[in-house]
Every structure is written in C-alpha cells, then in structure tokens.
Amino acid sequence: MNIRRRIVTVVSLFAIGAIAVVLWAPTVGSTSISLAKAFDRSIPWEENVDAQIFFVARLPRVLSGAIVGAALAAAGVVLQAMLRNPLATPFTLGVSAGGALGAMLAIAFGLEVGMMGVSSIPIASFAGSLLAIGIVYWLASSQKRGLSTNVLLLAGVTLNSFFSAVILFVQYMSDFTQSFRTVRWLMGDLDVGNYSPIIAALPFIVVAFGVFAVLPRTLNLLTLGEDVAAARGVEVVRAQRLAFLSASLATGAAVSLGGPIGFIGIVVPHLVRLMVGSDHRIVLPAATLFGAAFTVGCDLAARTIMAPLELPVGIITALIGGPFFLWLLVKKS
Amino acid sequence: MTKRPNTKATKVTKAFLLALLLFVVFVPFVLAFQRPQRIISLVPALTEMLYAVGAGPQVVAVSSYDEYPPEVKALPRVGALLDPDTERIIALKPDLVITYGSQVDLQAQMKRAIIPTFDYRHAGLAHILVTMTELGVRTGHGAEAEQAVAAIEARLAAVRARVAGKRRPKTLLVFSREPKTLRNIYVSGGRGFLHDMLEIAGGDDVFKDLDKESVQVSTETILARAPDVILELRPEEIPLGQPMQDELASWSRLASVPAVRNKQVLFISGHAVTVPGPRVAESVERMAKALHP
Amino acid sequence: MGKSLIQARETPGRRRAVLSAEQVSFRYAPDGPLVVDGVSVRLAEGALVGILGPNGSGKTTLLRLLSGTRRPSSGRVMLGDQPLDRLSRRDVARRIAVVPQETELAFEYSAIEIVLMGRHPHLGVFTVEGPEDIRIARDALAATGTTHLADRPFHELSGGEKQRIVIAAALAQSAALLLLDEPTASLDLGYQLEVSSLLRRLNQDHGVTMAISTHDLNLAAAICRELILMRDGRVLAAGPTEEVLTPENVRRLYDVEADVHVHSETGHLTVVPVRRVAR
Numbered sequence: 001m002n003i004r005r006r007i008v009t010v011v012s013l014f015a016i017g018a019i020a021v022v023l024w025a026p027t028v029g030s031t032s033i034s035l036a037k038a039f040d041r042s043i044p045w046e047e048n049v050d051a052q053i054f055f056v057a058r059l060p061r062v063l064s065g066a067i068v069g070a071a072l073a074a075a076g077v078v079l080q081a082m083l084r085n086p087l088a089t090p091f092t093l094g095v096s097a098g099g100a101l102g103a104m105l106a107i108a109f110g111l112e113v114g115m116m117g118v119s120s121i122p123i124a125s126f127a128g129s130l131l132a133i134g135i136v137y138w139l140a141s142s143q144k145r146g147l148s149t150n151v152l153l154l155a156g157v158t159l160n161s162f163f164s165a166v167i168l169f170v171q172y173m174s175d176f177t178q179s180f181r182t183v184r185w186l187m188g189d190l191d192v193g194n195y196s197p198i199i200a201a202l203p204f205i206v207v208a209f210g211v212f213a214v215l216p217r218t219l220n221l222l223t224l225g226e227d228v229a230a231a232r233g234v235e236v237v238r239a240q241r242l243a244f245l246s247a248s249l250a251t252g253a254a255v256s257l258g259g260p261i262g263f264i265g266i267v268v269p270h271l272v273r274l275m276v277g278s279d280h281r282i283v284l285p286a287a288t289l290f291g292a293a294f295t296v297g298c299d300l301a302a303r304t305i306m307a308p309l310e311l312p313v314g315i316i317t318a319l320i321g322g323p324f325f326l327w328l329l330v331k332k333s
Numbered sequence: 334m335t336k337r338p339n340t341k342a343t344k345v346t347k348a349f350l351l352a353l354l355l356f357v358v359f360v361p362f363v364l365a366f367q368r369p370q371r372i373i374s375l376v377p378a379l380t381e382m383l384y385a386v387g388a389g390p391q392v393v394a395v396s397s398y399d400e401y402p403p404e405v406k407a408l409p410r411v412g413a414l415l416d417p418d419t420e421r422i423i424a425l426k427p428d429l430v431i432t433y434g435s436q437v438d439l440q441a442q443m444k445r446a447i448i449p450t451f452d453y454r455h456a457g458l459a460h461i462l463v464t465m466t467e468l469g470v471r472t473g474h475g476a477e478a479e480q481a482v483a484a485i486e487a488r489l490a491a492v493r494a495r496v497a498g499k500r501r502p503k504t505l506l507v508f509s510r511e512p513k514t515l516r517n518i519y520v521s522g523g524r525g526f527l528h529d530m531l532e533i534a535g536g537d538d539v540f541k542d543l544d545k546e547s548v549q550v551s552t553e554t555i556l557a558r559a560p561d562v563i564l565e566l567r568p569e570e571i572p573l574g575q576p577m578q579d580e581l582a583s584w585s586r587l588a589s590v591p592a593v594r595n596k597q598v599l600f601i602s603g604h605a606v607t608v609p610g611p612r613v614a615e616s617v618e619r620m621a622k623a624l625h626p
Numbered sequence: 627m628g629k630s631l632i633q634a635r636e637t638p639g640r641r642r643a644v645l646s647a648e649q650v651s652f653r654y655a656p657d658g659p660l661v662v663d664g665v666s667v668r669l670a671e672g673a674l675v676g677i678l679g680p681n682g683s684g685k686t687t688l689l690r691l692l693s694g695t696r697r698p699s700s701g702r703v704m705l706g707d708q709p710l711d712r713l714s715r716r717d718v719a720r721r722i723a724v725v726p727q728e729t730e731l732a733f734e735y736s737a738i739e740i741v742l743m744g745r746h747p748h749l750g751v752f753t754v755e756g757p758e759d760i761r762i763a764r765d766a767l768a769a770t771g772t773t774h775l776a777d778r779p780f781h782e783l784s785g786g787e788k789q790r791i792v793i794a795a796a797l798a799q800s801a802a803l804l805l806l807d808e809p810t811a812s813l814d815l816g817y818q819l820e821v822s823s824l825l826r827r828l829n830q831d832h833g834v835t836m837a838i839s840t841h842d843l844n845l846a847a848a849i850c851r852e853l854i855l856m857r858d859g860r861v862l863a864a865g866p867t868e869e870v871l872t873p874e875n876v877r878r879l880y881d882v883e884a885d886v887h888v889h890s891e892t893g894h895l896t897v898v899p900v901r902r903v904a905r
Contacts, residue, residue: 001738001760003742003754003755003760004754007754029553030553030554030557031553031554031556031557045588045589046588046589046594047589048589049556049557049559049589051589052556052587052588052589053553053556053557056552056556056586056587056588057551057552057553057556058553080732081732081733084732085732086732086733110512112512119511119512119513119514119516120512120513121511172415172416175398176413176414176415177509181509181511181517184517184549185517189516189517191515191516191551191552191553192514192516193514193515193516193552193586193587194514194515194586214751214752217743217746217749217751220735220739220743221743221746223731223732223733224729224731224740224743225726225729225730227690227695227724227726228724228726228729230694230695230715231693231695231719231722231723231724231726232719232743232744232746232747232799233715233716233718233719233720233746233747234715234746235714235715236715273733273734277734277735277736277739278733278734278735278739279735279739281754303551303553307554308540308543308550308554308557309543309545309548309549310549310550310551310554
C-alpha cells in the first residue's frame with residue numbers, strides 16, 4: 001500500500017485527461033478552421049480569420065472555462081468537507097448571490113467602474129461577492145467559540161434569501177432590457193473575447209489554490225467531526241477559516257469571470273469521489289482537473305449543438321447535472 | 334291662384350333644407366360619440382402613432398417608458414408591459430386602452446370594466462404601417478392616418494430608389510451589448526422591423542438566415558461571418574474623443590472583420606431607432622446615410 | 627503486538643505524561659448551569675482510572691476538558707508541567723489520544739484510512755504516510771482484532787466493529803495517554819472482554835495511561851485500579867477501586883441498592899443491582 005504512489009498516479013491520469021480536453025477544445029467549434037493557417041505567422045494578423053477565431057474567440061473562452069471549472073469544483077470539494085455535507089455547493093454560503101447582486105446593480109444603474117480592460121460587471125460582481133463573504137464571516141465569527149459551521153450555514157442561507165429578494169426588487173425596478181441582461185448573466189457566459197478578465201481573476205484564484213494546497217489531509221480529518229479532528233491534532237477553527245475564505249474567494253473570482261454557472265461545484269466533486277474515494281489528497285486535485293475539463297466540454301457543447309445559435313453554458317451543466325442527481329438518488333436508495 | 338303650386342314645392346324644399354341642417358349639425362355629435370376622447374397608451378410606439386395621426390389631444394395617460402413626442406412628458410404614467418397600474422387606469426376613466434397583445438390579464442380586467450382595448454402585436458415593418466392605419470380609423474382620424482402612412486411610404490420608397498443598384502454591404506446590426514466589452518452581443522436576425530429597416534436602407538443583414546428577431550452571437554460567429562459594416566444602435570449619443578475611442582477599441586479585437594479593418598464600425602444613436610413607430614422613416618434614412626453616404 | 631506500537635516515535639526528552647485537572651468548572655452557555663463543578667483529577671503515569679456516573683453527571687464534558695477540546699470556564703488542566711491551553715493541538719495530539727463515544731462520517735472511508743488518520747499529528751503538512759506509519763496502523767488493527775476489516779468501508783461495519791476501528795485509530799496516534807468515552811457501549815459480550823483485556827494489556831505491558839468514562843460498573847471494577855465517581859458535575863468520591871466501590875457509594879451515585887463483592891474466579895469486584903431506592 002503505497003499512498004504517495006497512488007496519489008501521484010491518479011492525479012496524473014486526471015491531469016492528462018484535462019490537458020487533452022483543454023488542448024483539443026479550441027480546435028473545434030461551429031466554424032471549421034485550419035490550424036495550419038491559424039499558426040501561420042506569415043499571414044498578417046488582420047487578414048488571418050482562422051487565427052482570430054482561434055486566439056480571440058476560442059482560446060480565451062477555453063481558458064476561462066478551465067479556470068472557472070477548476071475553481072468551482074475545488075471550492076465545492078472544500079466546502080463539502082468543511083460543512084460535512086455532500087450537498088453543499090460553492091453557492092450555498094451566499095457568495096454567488098452577492099456576486100449576482102453586484103452584477104445586477106452594475107447593469108441596472110449603468111455603473112462605470114471598468115478598469116484595465118475589464119468592464120464594470122465583473123468588477124462589481126467581485127465586489128458583491130466580497131461583501132457577502134465579509135457578512136457571513138462576521139456573523140459566524142461572532143460566536144465565542146470561533147467559526148461555527150452551523151452558524152456559517154445559517155448565515156449563508158439567510159444571506160442567499162435576502163440578496164435574492166433585493167435582486168428581485170432591483171429587477172422589478174429596471175427596464176425590460178436591463179432585466180433581460182441580468183437574467184442572461186445569471187445563466188453564465190464564457191465568451192470573454194479578451195484575456196484581460198482572465199488575468200484580472202487569476203491572482204485571486206492562485207491565492208485560493210495556494211491555500212487549497214495545504215488543506216487536503218486536514219479536510220479528511222474535519223469530515224470526522226470537529227471534536228475528533230481537534231483530538232487528532234487539527235487546529236479546527238483556523239482550518240475552517242482557511243477553508244471558508246479560500247473557497248469563497250475562488251468562487252467569487254469564478255463568478256465574476258463567467259457568471260454563476262451551476263452544478264459544477266456539486267456534480268464534479270461527487271463524480272470524482274465515486275471514481276477515487278474520499279481521500280481529499282486525491283479528490284481535491286482530481287476534482288480541480290476534472291472540473292476544468294467538464295466545464296470546457298460543456299461550453300464546447302453549448303457553442304456547437306445549435307450553431308450558429310449558442311446556448312448558455314449554465315443550461316448544459318444543468319441538463320447534465322439534474323439527471324445525474326436523480327441517478328445518484330436512485331442508486332443510493 | 335298662381336301661388337298654390339309654389340307653396341307645396343317650397344314646403345318640401347324647406348323640409349329638406351331643415352333636415353339637411355339638422356343632419357349637418359348633429360352628425361359631428363354622433364361621430365364624436367364614436368371617436369374615443371380619453372385614450373391611454375401602454376405602448377410607446379403606438380403613442381407616437383397617435384400623435385402622428387392627430388389623436389394627440391385625445392391621449393390622457395401613457396406608459397412609464399414614453400418619451401416622444403415631448404407633449405407626453407407632462408402626462409400621467411400608468412406602468413408598462415410588466416406592471417400596468419390597473420387601478421390608476423380605471424380611475425382615469427378611459428374609453429380606449431392600448432395594450433400589448435401579451436397583456437392578457439390587463440385585457441381581461443378592461444373587459445370586465447367595459448373599457449375597449451386595442452391590442453398590439455409586434456411584427457415587421459409593414460405591420461407598423463398597417464397598425465398606424467388601423468389606429469387612425471379606431472380613433473376617428475382615418476384620413477390623417479392614411480396621409481401619414483403615405484408620407485412614410487414615400488420616404489421609404491425614396492430611400493429604396495436611392496440605394497437601388499448599389500452594392501449591399503454585409504451588415505451586422507447590433508442593438509445591445511455589455512458596455513466596453515464584446516460580451517452579450519445581441520443582433521438583428523432575419524425577422525422583425527430592424528431587419529426590414531436594414532434591408533430597405535440597402536444593407537444585407539449578415540444573420541438573415543436565422544429566422545429570429547434577436548440573436549445573441551459569439552465572437553467566433555462574428556469573425557466567421559465577417560460583416561463589411563457594423564451598425565450599432567445606441568440609446569444615447571456617444572461623445573467624441575475618449576468615449577468613442579473606448580467603444581471602437583472593443584471591436585478592434587476582432588481585427589480580421591472587414592468592418593473593423595475598413596473602419597466601418599458606425600453608431601446610430603437615439604431612442605427613435607428602436608421604436609417601431611412613425612419615426613421609422615427617419616431611422617431608415619439615417620441607416621441609409623450611414624451605409625451609403 | 628510489539629512494543630513499537632506505542633513507542634514508535636521516541637520523542638527526545640519525553641516527559642512523564644501526567645494529566646491533571648485543577649478545580650475545573652465548565653458551562654456551555656454563559657448563563658447556563660455548571661456541567662462540571664470544581665472537579666480536580668490527577669492521572670499519574672501508568673494509571674488506569676475509571677470515571678463513573680449517571681447520564682448528565684458531566685463525565686463526557688470532563689473528558690473533553692482533559693483532552694483540550696473544550697477550555698474550562700474556570701480552573702486549568704495541566705499536561706505534565708505545562709498548561710494544556712498553551713500547547714498546540716498537534717503537540718497535545720501526540721501525547722493524548724481520544725476514543726469518542728460515536729463516530730459519524732459524512733463521507734465514505736475504508737477502515738484502514740480511518741486508522742491512518744490517527745498518524746496526522748506525526749506528519750508534516752505535505753508529508754504522506756510512509757511504510758513506518760502503515761506498519762503502525764496495521765499493528766493497531768491487529769491489536770483490536772480487526773485486520774480482516776482493513777479495506778472494508780467504515781459505514782458497512784457493525785457497531786462493535788466500528789468501535790474497535792476507532793480504538794485502533796486512537797492507538798495509531800502512538801500517544802502515551804488514552805482517554806476513552808464509553809468504549810464498550812456497543813460491543814457484544816465477547817468483544818467487551820477482548821477490549822477490556824486489550825486495554826489492560828496496553829496499560830500494564832506498555833505503560834499507557836488511561837482514563838475511561840463509563841457507566842458499566844462491572845467493566846470499571848474489572849480493569850480500573852482507581853475510580854472517580856461523579857454526580858451532577860461534582861466528584862462524589864475518588865480513590866482506589868476497592869475503597870471507592872462500596873454499596874454506600876453506589877446508592878449515592880445511582881439511587882440503587884446493590885450487592886458488591888469480590889468475584890471468586892476473576893478476583894475483582896462485581897456489582898449486582900438489587901433494587902431502586904428513593905433519593
């Protein structure tokens with residue numbers, strides 16, 4: 001029984017799969033392009049349609065999909081472990097509701113807070129997420145015993161309801177076009193057409209993953225129960241703080257980049273656990289890689305199934321996620 | 334003895350003249366009872382039509398989004414498509430309410446209150462002119478409506494004539510996108526009055542093969558379709574200088590699109606352009622001027 | 627079962643693992659009742675102490691205070707000559723292992739994975755369990771007679787099997803102090819005997835200091851050399867088993883009249899309840 005070898009082998013397999021998907025995805029789409037032409041440096045940039053489609057339309061899209069998928073899947077794994085609840089999602093604790101409210105306010109009031117090539121909506125959305133994180137954290141920390149997961153859950157669910165109500169109110173007050181644009185944003189969209197939003201979101205995701213890297217074995221212990229974990233040497237409050245903050249940061253950045261794409265944060269962790277067991281030292285990296293591949297794949301389907309029309313990527317993830325859960329329920333009972 | 338036959342004829346003539354007089358005096362009253370005097374319009378396009386056919390003085394209230402003509406700014410507001418204020422509408426005692434075809438609840442309530450409605454359904458450009466004629470008849474301004482419609486048709490014909498024979502550029506008609514980026518781009522498809530306007534103005538809608546009024550398109554599809562001209566419709570005028578540069582900068586990322594290469598990214602501003610009403614002629618003229626200077 | 631199970635990692639300058647509570651009190655809510663009220667406990671090295679009392683007497687809470695998962699509202703707990711709250715959880719976990727009453731898993735793990743988690747306090751953040759850790763885990767399984775269950779999913783095991791795995795996980799921690807909360811509660815008679823003798827062996831042959839919270843009087847009488855009787859958060863009596871386990875004390879503790887005498891074959895006290903009495 002060589003644990004290190006098992007971890008390395010399984011994660012490597014997932015890495016190979018994910019890299020393959022990410023490399024293949026930009027080469028296919030609703031328009032057929034010639035890769036040879038796309039990489040032909042001798043053709044001037046303004047005349048090279050194939051290169052433009054590859055580098056301006058598809059590549060940023062695939063990269064966004066990979067980053068959003070990786071972040072949401074990893075955040076899902078971490079939160080499920082911390083809350084000891086397989087039904088937790090990255091959106092359970094109110095982060096995406098805050099992001100949605102920020103985006104909505106930017107759309108409804110035409111806020112102009114864009115900077116460095118990133119438009120207002122992602123920035124406002126991220127600010128909204130930070131606000132939600134702050135409120136939930138403050139509420140849950142005000143208990144004497146440090147971070148209580150019960151209060152965390154309650155605060156998150158309450159914030160979700162409250163923000164949803166405010167969102168409905170803002171939608172009601174907006175005109176028709178704005179209303180429609182918010183509804184559309186809520187379905188998720190990875191067609192960024194630009195590398196700036198990706199670069200803007202990347203530092204936060206890198207920081208979050210830096211914290212994820214030290215959590216896995218601690219997460220294993222946390223799932224046994226707070227007292228048991230503490231008795232085995234885990235600084236429970238500190239671990240929960242790190243888990244909550246890093247997962248929420250990753251979620252906020254992902255939502256600001258691609259909108260609140262649902263089901264990734266819950267389908268991918270479950271699928272991965274079914275495949276590799278519950279040791280988070282394998283589950284966390286594997287889910288990250290699988291989440292990236294899964295999202296890129298769903299976006300590929302979204303942009304080719306009904307070409308030239310496009311489906312919002314959130315619909316594809318929902319169409320896959322819904323039946324998957326039904327199947328899970330049936331299998332378990 | 335010569336007067337008797339004259340008296341009989343005179344009596345008949347007098348009776349006839351009296352009847353004629355009464356008829357001439359009373360008919361306007363009768364007609365006035367048929368012509369609605371208190372009109373409420375929930376559809377901004379139809380409000381414009383009302384004023385264009387001369388029914389302006391009969392309008393007593395408009396929707397929350399009405400802006401044109403300037404006279405409507407002083408009028409009370411009664412909500413819009415999603416939130417019509419039924420109480421307020423009834424309180425204003427209208428004798429005609431103009432609704433959207435989809436506002437079935439409101440129509441049912443008006444029926445119960447015995448208030449006649451004129452239900453408008455959205456369609457292409459031809460339908461705008463048909464609606465204007467119908468509205469004219471309904472409000473007792475049939476003749477003026479005919480004249481107004483004829484004038485619009487003449488202007489459209491003039492545009493058609495001017496651009497006939499000229500090369501029709503492949504045009505991307507954008508009516509919505511996220512500011513300063515290329516996300517959530519909505520363009521005109523093969524149906525609807527925007528498409529019709531573009532066709533008359535001498536442009537070839539690059540998405541006319543899609544049988545939809547509005548299409549959300551990706552950067553890839555725009556690159557693939559390579560339009561010669563990009564016409565963006567904006568509610569407000571974009572100031573020259575940095576703001577205009579920023580707007581053009583978003584499109585410049587699609588460097589291979591002919592419209593970008595040949596600096597054919599054009600803006601048409603003002604709410605008039607997206608209202609399917611009488612100002613359609615003006616909008617078509619502006620489009621034609623942009624496409625064929 | 628070799629000596630290496632417990633003394634696998636010789637920490638340089640290893641101190642005598644004495645655990646003591648000095649006048650500790652605890653309440654869960656700021657204005658709630660005192661669940662533990664002015665209790666003092668002293669575990670000498672190599673002791674095997676039983677904590678007895680009815681439900682609600684504060685036994686479990688006392689164990690929590692002793693293991694450091696709760697801080698006392700007043701008084702303090704000392705591990706050796708250091709206050710418990712000054713030590714990091716890792717340091718404490720290397721010296722004290724806890725066997726909880728129940729283990730609820732949110733996710734599926736195999737038995738050996740659970741046992742290996744006991745090695746956590748000995749591993750660095752990025753360290754993966756090596757052959758030595760795996761050997762310790764397997765020895766722990768062997769000690770509790772659960773080697774054949776190693777690769778079975780934990781949630782498929784019976785109550786008794788689960789309990790033995792949890793004990794094995796605590797053993798894998800290689801701590802010199804073991805705190806157990808109702809260790810034989812869900813075990814068959816046969817396994818009760820096995821676990822009791824395992825605990826006694828660990829204590830006598832390997833010097834593991836133990837405190838066992840239980841309401842099984844006979845178990846306590848069988849293996850514990852000292853007893854602490856608790857009622858309503860206070861210590862009723864404490865001392866060597868023969869002195870403390872008297873009919874008088876049983877009545878004070880449980881409101882039950884009982885017969886207490888030495889069993890001829892096993893040589894330790896047995897308690898047979900006779901009837902209830904009024905308070």
